[in-house]
Amino acid sequence: MRLSDLQHKDVVNIVDGRKMGNIIDVDIGQNGEIVNLIVEKKRFFFSFFNHNEVSVKWAQLEKIGDDVILIKILI
DSSP: OOHHHHHTSEEEETTTOOEEEEEEEEEEOTTSOEEEEEEEEOOOGGGTTSOOEEEEEGGGEEEEOSSEEEEOOOO
16 A cells, blocks of 8 residues: 555544544654644644644554544543
8 A cells, every 4th residue: 555545534533523634744763654644634624723743653553444444542
């Protein structure tokens, strides 16, 4: 699977069912494994000047489906 394949999938938190956004980047560790997914939060009208990224640890990823990536983040 390529990063470009992941970028087209919606990221959904299974804790509350909320769509988090889409993957825009990844952090790669020194051993070459993905450590974090960088998710661009959904944009709202008033959030253009706010920080619009969230880092999701690879361990928080539950499943990669055909159209969606399920993560588990306790809020």
